[in-house]
Amino acid sequence: MTMTVHEEGMRKSWIWMAVLAVISLIGGVLALFNPFAATLAATMMAGWVFALLGIVQIFQAFQVQGWGGFIWALLFGLLSLIVGGSLIFNPLAGMISLTLLVAVLFIATGVVKIMYSFSLRPVTGWGWVLFSGLVSLVLGVMILADFPASAASILGILLGVELISNGVLFLFVALGLRNLR
Template identity: 65%
Template sequence: MAVLAVICIVGGFLALLNPFGATVFAVTLAGWVFLIQGVIQVIHAFRVRDWSGFIWSLGIGVLSLLVGVVLVADPLAGAIPLTLLVAVLFLATGVAKTMFALALRPASGWVWVLASGLVSVVLGVMILAGLPATATTILGLLLGIELVSNGVLFLFVALGLRRIGS
């Protein structure tokens, strides 16, 4: 666990030092995931040709293949739609967390849920406001922050496990 923590922290700081490179990496990785998923989906579609959902399964597979090819061939072009998707996800989760917080209002701690929701909404708006200029770096910055955050978490878990074991 400690090794994973160090890998995440180092990778996160590298991403923060070069958010453009990290964005290209993240988009290319997403492209490969779409390609692999597309191949698996197309193979699956032809294995169940008699199924009523064959056309849908094949269509989703072909679409995934096309998205994968575009993202791998030109990661910078793919950065804009992926950044837009991230912004929309921030907005959607922010609104959901805000509504959840208001439903929790009499309970203790509801303010923290509200704060988290508002932060997500603000981040979504900031990302949308910066498009398309921010598309070349925002995914890399978010990846770096996520890796450092996970690395710190894994470090604390590793230290906690070490204490439990002794």
């Protein structure tokens, strides 16, 4: 069977996907070995993203003359810039804020998944949704139970797990692309 040009290009790109896998896996392992440094890096990265978003939003607000939403776009940009600046210039406090936000998000998504699972009860596999909701809920409670001490490491641990998960994903995609025929 002949490959299309698109498929041939995908097959040839497997090495780049493998490189991404290795970088992601190494980054994940390093993050797990030093969760505090990874948490600090994640906080700083979030700060720079918020700051950049704020600058772009402020710039965009001034691009449209006579726009009724100007003040709201400007305020959104200023708020994003302030949040970014506070994370950049006070990353330890930012770690605490972001960890609290993560804990609340885990609890909220846990509760939503649990409620969703009950609505799926006639469907096969609804128990996995319930299990996922319980895991999210327990993780959120565990983070809050050790708060604020958990702020020093939890974001780095989550970053490490995410990087390793992405590395495994990239590795399997790379192997699949390499074997594309």
